[in-house]
Amino acid sequence: MTTSCDVLIQGGGGAGCSAALHMAQRGLRVVLLERGLVGGQASGVNYGGVRQQGRHPAELPIARRSREIWGRLKELIGTDAEFEVTGHLKLARDEAEEAELIAYLDVAKAYDLPLRMIGRNAIHQEYAWLGPKVVAGSFAPEDGSANPRLLVPALARAARAAGADIREHAEVVEHAHDGTRFHLRTSGGDSFAAPVLLNMAGFWGGALAARFGEPVPVVPLSPNMAVTEPVRYFIEPNLGVVGGNVYLRQIRRGNVIIGGGHGESDPAVPWSRPLPEVTLQTLRRAVELVPALAGVNIIRSWSGIDGKMPDRIPVIGPSRTTPGLFHAFGFSGHGFQLGPGIGAIMAELVLDGRTDIPLDAFRIDRFLETAA
Amino acid sequence: MRVAVVGAGPAGVRAVEALVAAGLTPVWIDEAPDGGGRIYQRPPPGLLRDPGKLYGFEAGPATALHAALDALKPRTDWRPETLVWHLRPGAQRLSTLHRGRQAELAYDAAILCTGAMDRVIPIPGWTWPGVTTLGAAQIALKTQGCGIGRRVVFLGTGPLLWLVAYQYAKAGAQVAAVLDTTPFATKAMAAPGLLRGGTTFAKGLYYTAWLRARGVRIAEGITPLAIEGTAHGVTGVAWRDSAGRTHHVDCDATGMGWGLKPEAQLADLAAVPFRFDAQQHNWVPQRDAAGRTPVPGIYLAGDGAGIGGAEVAEIAGARAALALLEDSGHRVDAAQVTRLDARLARQARFRTALERAFPFPAALARAMADDTILCRCEGLRAGELRAAARAEAATGPAPEVNRAKAFTRVGMGRCQGRICGAAAAEILAAELGRDVAEVGRLRGQPPVKPIPIAPAAEAA
Numbered sequence: 001m002t003t004s005c006d007v008l009i010q011g012g013g014g015a016g017c018s019a020a021l022h023m024a025q026r027g028l029r030v031v032l033l034e035r036g037l038v039g040g041q042a043s044g045v046n047y048g049g050v051r052q053q054g055r056h057p058a059e060l061p062i063a064r065r066s067r068e069i070w071g072r073l074k075e076l077i078g079t080d081a082e083f084e085v086t087g088h089l090k091l092a093r094d095e096a097e098e099a100e101l102i103a104y105l106d107v108a109k110a111y112d113l114p115l116r117m118i119g120r121n122a123i124h125q126e127y128a129w130l131g132p133k134v135v136a137g138s139f140a141p142e143d144g145s146a147n148p149r150l151l152v153p154a155l156a157r158a159a160r161a162a163g164a165d166i167r168e169h170a171e172v173v174e175h176a177h178d179g180t181r182f183h184l185r186t187s188g189g190d191s192f193a194a195p196v197l198l199n200m201a202g203f204w205g206g207a208l209a210a211r212f213g214e215p216v217p218v219v220p221l222s223p224n225m226a227v228t229e230p231v232r233y234f235i236e237p238n239l240g241v242v243g244g245n246v247y248l249r250q251i252r253r254g255n256v257i258i259g260g261g262h263g264e265s266d267p268a269v270p271w272s273r274p275l276p277e278v279t280l281q282t283l284r285r286a287v288e289l290v291p292a293l294a295g296v297n298i299i300r301s302w303s304g305i306d307g308k309m310p311d312r313i314p315v316i317g318p319s320r321t322t323p324g325l326f327h328a329f330g331f332s333g334h335g336f337q338l339g340p341g342i343g344a345i346m347a348e349l350v351l352d353g354r355t356d357i358p359l360d361a362f363r364i365d366r367f368l369e370t371a372a
Numbered sequence: 373m374r375v376a377v378v379g380a381g382p383a384g385v386r387a388v389e390a391l392v393a394a395g396l397t398p399v400w401i402d403e404a405p406d407g408g409g410r411i412y413q414r415p416p417p418g419l420l421r422d423p424g425k426l427y428g429f430e431a432g433p434a435t436a437l438h439a440a441l442d443a444l445k446p447r448t449d450w451r452p453e454t455l456v457w458h459l460r461p462g463a464q465r466l467s468t469l470h471r472g473r474q475a476e477l478a479y480d481a482a483i484l485c486t487g488a489m490d491r492v493i494p495i496p497g498w499t500w501p502g503v504t505t506l507g508a509a510q511i512a513l514k515t516q517g518c519g520i521g522r523r524v525v526f527l528g529t530g531p532l533l534w535l536v537a538y539q540y541a542k543a544g545a546q547v548a549a550v551l552d553t554t555p556f557a558t559k560a561m562a563a564p565g566l567l568r569g570g571t572t573f574a575k576g577l578y579y580t581a582w583l584r585a586r587g588v589r590i591a592e593g594i595t596p597l598a599i600e601g602t603a604h605g606v607t608g609v610a611w612r613d614s615a616g617r618t619h620h621v622d623c624d625a626t627g628m629g630w631g632l633k634p635e636a637q638l639a640d641l642a643a644v645p646f647r648f649d650a651q652q653h654n655w656v657p658q659r660d661a662a663g664r665t666p667v668p669g670i671y672l673a674g675d676g677a678g679i680g681g682a683e684v685a686e687i688a689g690a691r692a693a694l695a696l697l698e699d700s701g702h703r704v705d706a707a708q709v710t711r712l713d714a715r716l717a718r719q720a721r722f723r724t725a726l727e728r729a730f731p732f733p734a735a736l737a738r739a740m741a742d743d744t745i746l747c748r749c750e751g752l753r754a755g756e757l758r759a760a761a762r763a764e765a766a767t768g769p770a771p772e773v774n775r776a777k778a779f780t781r782v783g784m785g786r787c788q789g790r791i792c793g794a795a796a797a798e799i800l801a802a803e804l805g806r807d808v809a810e811v812g813r814l815r816g817q818p819p820v821k822p823i824p825i826a827p828a829a830e831a832a
Contacts, residue, residue: 297822
């Protein structure tokens with residue numbers, strides 16, 4: 001028996017579950033198919049940064065839109081997923097990095113993103129625990145962090161409550177399009193049909209796009225994450241650096257979450273793990289930023305699988321080959337903050353045929369042009 | 373061929389012995405300063421105690437194992453005080469930490485002899501200072517020559533309960549009570565099978581009789597109610613007997629444990645599949661009778677591969693080494709293999725009886741009160757885990773333990789659920805109305821044990 005609906009979504013990450021929620025709220029019959037558990041990969045295992053500062057300018061309108069949703073998450077999905085507005089402090093470790101921070105101030109201004117530059121003297125006065133290698137920083141007061149383990153399951157639960165049919169352990173093994181409707185079949189033998197299909201399958205979105213004649217150069221990306229034992233709370237802002245090779249934040253209960261570099265993965269299983277040498281290299285960078293971390297124990301490390309595009313920005317928008325197919329995947333390691341907003345934007349694309357957010361930079365055929 | 377043996381307890385020593393006899397020079401890694409495993413852990417240099425006093429009936433095997441260990445060390449790449457905190461099966465590399473120094477080690481084959489630890493059921497008051505596991509109470513006595521308290525209650529079930537109580541009493545500590553959650557009748561019914569264990573069973577009877585003869589308070593088939601105490605330490609233990617009467621005894625320390633569970637984190641990181649062993653009531657890594665796993669180059673022996681005790685571990689260590697040698701094209705003595713296999717089979721039958729005699733009291737874990745601290749690393753109470761299993765939870769119901777971990781932090785702390793994992797699975801299974809095997813096991817992540825962040829100065 002085939003289940004018919006208005007919209008099929010493949011992929012139960014933050015973006016997919018948010019899309020299911022927003023479309024169900026507007027009355028569409030939505031079925032979301034997730035191979036594992038919702039939020040099992042990139043959306044659930046990432047660093048938890050809710051960051052606008054430092055993003056590619058094309059992403060900033062989405063990030064602004066998403067940040068507005070983050071601010072009212074509790075009323076939307078029943079939990080704030082431990083979202084806390086701690087500010088995000090991006091650090092420079094030499095003059096070249098400092099110049100990059102200064103250059104970004106103009107970008108932030110153009111997109112109304114509050115951002116404050118902190119110079120050489122002030123930064124060590126404001127944050128006495130920073131190491132001597134830090135020469136400057138820029139502070140984004142609206143940014144913060146949240147708990148990735150809680151966000152997506154809560155989005156899925158809210159979507160269900162709004163009427164969406166969220167199916168876990170439902171791997172799609174067959175895709176077809178008859179000219180007007182998509183026909184999907186899962187490994188469990190269930191069939192689904194709808195005039196609209198959203199490809200929100202992260203790294204695996206590449207294979208789905210290729211299935212409809214739109215191959216893209218997406219590769220797996222595995223964050224290399226670690227967490228310390230709880231220690232006295234002293235690092236309030238979410239910390240990053242120019243270049244992004246280390247980032248860390250402390251949660252109120254004391255644990256410090258540290259990321260940087262990439263682990264190893266096999267998307268076919270799927271399986272992913274941090275790499276020990278990457279973990280140790282990241283810890284060396286972290287202790288340079290915050291020397292007081294020396295001697296603190298790492299108690300756990302982990303990874304997951306995201307999709308990375310060559311230009312480090314996602315694919316978002318309608319298919320160029322198949323009417324009714326929309327893509328949103330390849331968030332390249334920084335999709336957690338964007339997820340809630342992407343869902344709202346996809347709902348607009350499907351229901352209104354348009355959105356105020358400029359999406360041209362994310363079109364799927366951009367790689368064809370550069371190749372030609 | 374580069375062979376690594378992790379662990380220098382009974383399994384590790386006999387594995388290395390067989391490898392060295394075949395002309396190999398394995399890398400041999402152990403966390404302790406001088407090997408011996410938990411059961412035959414050696415005191416630090418300078419603490420001179422007679423092996424008979426330290427190990428009791430086990431003095432013979434302990435002395436023999438230590439002699440083998442000392443003779444083998446110079447014939448291997450011996451690395452004591454070294455933690456293997458990660459293992460990458462694809463790259464065939466171990467990540468090790470020795471006195472703050474990190475090292476990567478390549479291997480072609482590895483025998484993991486990682487041992488066991490106590491299985492714990494949290495009860496009210498178990499986080500007071502002065503509460504240890506039975507194993508920890510025993511190690512304090514064996515390696516430091518000191519007890520966990522002056523007046524001690526031992527609580528739980530299994531052979532170790534009676535052994536540790538005996539050892540404490542013998543060493544001069546006051547044993548205030550031995551409280552066994554297993555009824556006497558359960559043990560009596562398993563007695564015919566236990567007789568196959570020969571001396572092991574006889575020793576168990578001896579400890580019990582010895583304690584009784586000295587007037588030590590003994591209660592069987594009890595339900596622990598609480599370990600009483602203050603922030604300064606334990607003050608007593610309360611329990612309910614099989615007739616429903618409550619009792620109390622004063623003490624200043626409590627050792628507790630309900631059998632053992634494999635320390636199988638490295639096998640987990642090595643991607644060895646696990647199965648739930650209903651008899652042991654433990655998740656154990658998959659291996660054949662010789663110790664081969666489905667992961668090429670990874671062999672398992674000893675309690676880390678499923679609880680069997682020290683005697684079995686010695687046989688299994690030798691057997692796994694022979695399997696490794698055979699698989700890598702060495703000639704092995706077929707008669708020796710047959711002999712070892714026969715001894716392993718005999719021991720397995722005894723083990724079945726032992727598990728029947730001291731079954732894991734899953735009902736005790738399942739009945740844990742909502743306000744009892746379940747996960748002490750994260751300060752999580754049993755009721756919080758139960759709430760996460762319910763459909764009305766903000767995140768939706770947690771259908772298995774790793775999802776429950778994501779939602780509640782259970783097993784997310786320093787020990788990664790090594791302490792609370794077994795009880796957490798029981799609680800979740802009960803709440804979901806499922807069999808405990810269906811809610812899964814907490815997946816291990818590197819590092820196997822906490823590793824410190826090195827100071828920045830070392831990088832400069």
